[in-house]
Amino acid sequence: MKKGLAQEGSQAPCTKWAWALLAAVLLFIWGNSLLPPSWSWRVSGVVQEAVEQVLPVEQADGVLGQVKGFTVRKLAHMSEFALLGALLALLTGAFRRRDRVALMLLLGLLTALLDETIQKFTGRTSSVLDVWLDFSGVVLGLLLARLFFLLRCRRRGGSGRPSLRES
Numbered sequence: 001m002k003k004g005l006a007q008e009g010s011q012a013p014c015t016k017w018a019w020a021l022l023a024a025v026l027l028f029i030w031g032n033s034l035l036p037p038s039w040s041w042r043v044s045g046v047v048q049e050a051v052e053q054v055l056p057v058e059q060a061d062g063v064l065g066q067v068k069g070f071t072v073r074k075l076a077h078m079s080e081f082a083l084l085g086a087l088l089a090l091l092t093g094a095f096r097r098r099d100r101v102a103l104m105l106l107l108g109l110l111t112a113l114l115d116e117t118i119q120k121f122t123g124r125t126s127s128v129l130d131v132w133l134d135f136s137g138v139v140l141g142l143l144l145a146r147l148f149f150l151l152r153c154r155r156r157g158g159s160g161r162p163s164l165r166e167s
Contacts, residue, residue, distance in 0.1 A: 015091070021086045029080055029111065033118035040124060048072045076136035078132060085110060085141025101142070107137030 035043065051072055088104040112134035120126040 009074065010072035015112060018087055018090055024083070025080065025084050025087060029084070029115055030118055033115050033124075034122055036122055044073050044076075047076060060138065074130075074133055077133050078140065081112065081134040081137025082141035082144065084111060086145035087141075088138070089142045089145040104142060105135075105138065108141075109135050112138070146158050 032043070033042065044081045085104065085108055088107055089101075092104050092107075109131075112131045113133060116126040117132055
């Protein structure tokens with residue numbers, strides 16, 4: 001019998017939580033894309049202020065603040081897509097078969113394309129650069145998830161083929 005994470009009736013509790021978290025991440029990504037430009041910049045400002053509280057940076061002039069705001073926005077995009085990539089990797093069993101890695105990458109790219117398309121209809125700018133940044137986040141998430149599970153399997157003396165069932 002073929003072992004898979006999505007076998008009916010055999011999902012581990014953490015798998016169900018991962019599916020719920022995946023849905024929440026998608027809602028967060030696309031929900032933010034639905035925000036009008038003024039709201040989006042307000043949210044970014046709140047996040048930027050929070051980052052400045054954790055990592056205080058002296059501003060020499062207003063230009064540094066603008067660059068930092070842009071950087072915070074782009075890093076936020078990459079971070080949410082990295083989480084998406086890690087969750088997709090876990091839920092598709094991307095570590096077991098190479099064709100699943102391709103599926104995970106395709107799903108991540110489609111999510112990024114849809115994200116930018118939604119922004120086009122809300123009066124915000126849509127950017128190919130953002131699609132590339134988002135996709136880079138998906139790849140980063142896959143790599144970090146793979147590294148995490150390789151280290152975990154090595155520590156447990158496993159086969160190097162991780163799954164949520166090992167939890």
